[in-house]
Amino acid sequence: MINVYTNRENYQYDLHALVKSFYPEHDVRVCAEQLLPRQTDKTVNKNIQEQDSTKQVIVHLADDSMKVVFDIDGRKEYSHTYENCTDVIKKECKLSLYHDLCDYTGKTLPWGNLTGIRPTKLAMGMVAEGKCDAEIVAWLKETHAVSDEKAYLSIDIARREKTILDRIHYEDGYSIYIGIPFCPTTCLYCSFTSYPIAAWRGRTGEYLQALFREIDFVAQAYKDKILDTIYIGGGTPTTLAAEELDQLLQYIHDSFDYGHVTELTVEAGRADSITREKLEVLKKHGVTRISVNPQTMKDETLKYIGRQHTVEQVRDAFRLAREAGFDNINMDIILGLPGELEADVQNTIDEIVKLNPDSLTVHSLAVKRASRLSQWIEENGIATLRNTDSTMEIAQSGAHTLGMKPYYLYRQKNMSGNFENVGYAREGKYGIYNILIMEEKQTIVACGAGSVSKRVYPDGRIERSENVKDVAQYIERIGEMIERKRKLLED
Numbered sequence: 001m002i003n004v005y006t007n008r009e010n011y012q013y014d015l016h017a018l019v020k021s022f023y024p025e026h027d028v029r030v031c032a033e034q035l036l037p038r039q040t041d042k043t044v045n046k047n048i049q050e051q052d053s054t055k056q057v058i059v060h061l062a063d064d065s066m067k068v069v070f071d072i073d074g075r076k077e078y079s080h081t082y083e084n085c086t087d088v089i090k091k092e093c094k095l096s097l098y099h100d101l102c103d104y105t106g107k108t109l110p111w112g113n114l115t116g117i118r119p120t121k122l123a124m125g126m127v128a129e130g131k132c133d134a135e136i137v138a139w140l141k142e143t144h145a146v147s148d149e150k151a152y153l154s155i156d157i158a159r160r161e162k163t164i165l166d167r168i169h170y171e172d173g174y175s176i177y178i179g180i181p182f183c184p185t186t187c188l189y190c191s192f193t194s195y196p197i198a199a200w201r202g203r204t205g206e207y208l209q210a211l212f213r214e215i216d217f218v219a220q221a222y223k224d225k226i227l228d229t230i231y232i233g234g235g236t237p238t239t240l241a242a243e244e245l246d247q248l249l250q251y252i253h254d255s256f257d258y259g260h261v262t263e264l265t266v267e268a269g270r271a272d273s274i275t276r277e278k279l280e281v282l283k284k285h286g287v288t289r290i291s292v293n294p295q296t297m298k299d300e301t302l303k304y305i306g307r308q309h310t311v312e313q314v315r316d317a318f319r320l321a322r323e324a325g326f327d328n329i330n331m332d333i334i335l336g337l338p339g340e341l342e343a344d345v346q347n348t349i350d351e352i353v354k355l356n357p358d359s360l361t362v363h364s365l366a367v368k369r370a371s372r373l374s375q376w377i378e379e380n381g382i383a384t385l386r387n388t389d390s391t392m393e394i395a396q397s398g399a400h401t402l403g404m405k406p407y408y409l410y411r412q413k414n415m416s417g418n419f420e421n422v423g424y425a426r427e428g429k430y431g432i433y434n435i436l437i438m439e440e441k442q443t444i445v446a447c448g449a450g451s452v453s454k455r456v457y458p459d460g461r462i463e464r465s466e467n468v469k470d471v472a473q474y475i476e477r478i479g480e481m482i483e484r485k486r487k488l489l490e491d
Contacts, residue, residue: 002028002055003054003057004058005059007060011093012032024416026055056071066080070104072104094113110150111150114146117411124158124162124439137152153422168432173260177447179447180235180239182236184236213482222489236269236273246284263289265431268317270309271314283326292317292321292331294352296344297348300339318355330431331355331359332360335363335387340386345395360399364392387417404424406422406424408438445485
């Protein structure tokens with residue numbers, strides 16, 4: 001455990017994220033206390049005496065200065081003074097603390113001090129202002145200590161995103177997300193709202209009826225707006241029976257005007273949920289983009305993380321999708337899975353190259369508190385989670401071999417190796433919804449248990465409305481969920 005003490009309550013999130021990035025193997029707890037400068041040394045010593053096995057960090061801020069005390073692997077102090085400042089600005093504090101941590105640990109992070117920020121949003125804003133690449137790189141390095149490689153990656157993606165999004169209706173348009181919160185099993189790393197389908201067999205119809213009520217409201221509320229994209233995710237939507245998928249897709253089609261819809265995605269996902277019959281249903285209803293997500297092409301890892309299918313089933317599902325006529329198939333992989341080495345990642349990429357998908361999403365394993373992985377780490381340690389520059393390069397090389405370019409990027413808390421998630425795709429096969437959800441340029445109306453709607457106003461302001469996560473509660477309280485949406489969507 002590393003205890004971080006500060007006298008600024010509103011800095012707790014950033015302090016936690018930074019310290020955790022440098023010490024992923026430790027639990028980090030941040031406590032806001034009113035520490036005076038003269039009390040700093042005494043407080044540290046007192047805490048160490050009381051809990052000599054506990055590692056300590058103190059961050060004390062005054063109006064124009066900051067003092068940092070590390071006592072994790074030996075004691076070291078840092079002091080910073082800021083000119084022309086009546087109060088320490090958070091970004092200056094974060095940058096100073098980042099450099100202190102670099103000096104103290106001997107490590108640097110590829111994304112510098114960026115926490116809780118979508119890097120491409122920063123780059124996108126500067127691209128929109130007409131900044132050249134050199135200006136953007138210099139600013140990202142100076143302000144956030146981002147590496148050259150990651151800065152240029154952000155710019156590359158931002159420029160590609162802007163080209164794609166220039167065709168989207170921002171102010172008079174929207175996209176819709178439909179959540180199907182069922183999966184064959186719950187994966188070790190998963191924190192999404194999902195429930196084993198076996199527990200809901202025979203009752204999924206109840207969920208669909210509630211979902212249809214919510215869809216009815218959205219269709220009426222936004223009848224005068226342009227629908228750009230539809231994304232059906234989860235969970236694993238293809239855990240539904242073929243006839244249920246048919247019913248769902250028909251209901252959506254009957255409810256909305258498809259005149260401007262440029263993309264209809266169904267995240268088929270798990271190979272053990274994909275059948276020829278279900279794929280034919282998706283094709284019949286005009287689905288343009290699907291996912292067949294292995295996460296890894298190593299049978300031992302699949303079993304270990306709780307995915308009850310084999311590599312061969314992944315191959316079979318992918319071939320079935322091609323035979324059904326799908327020409328825009330995405331595959332997801334996760335780097336940093338328990339026990340996997342560079343050779344395992346290389347094998348996964350080699351197998352995916354053979355299948356030749358149209359897009360590839362490369363995830364860096366993120367350790368979520370709500371996942372079973374958190375408990376697994378407590379029991380087994382974090383050392384077996386290995387994501388490195390080399391594994392990221394293997395994945396990137398595979399994407400380039402397939403003729404793909406990076407088109408969207410996002411980061412999460414507690415990512416293995418402090419890297420990122422990157423979506424690669426061939427020209428014309430980009431997942432537009434993925435860009436929209438990351439860049440927050442357009443209103444996304446979300447239906448289903450655990451989904452979150454985001455209304456984007458012309459001035460950039462964003463307001464949200466959340467649905468309850470529990471399926472039974474969602475069904476029971478669907479009227480309340482609709483009222484929440486009414487308050488969000490109606491002026």
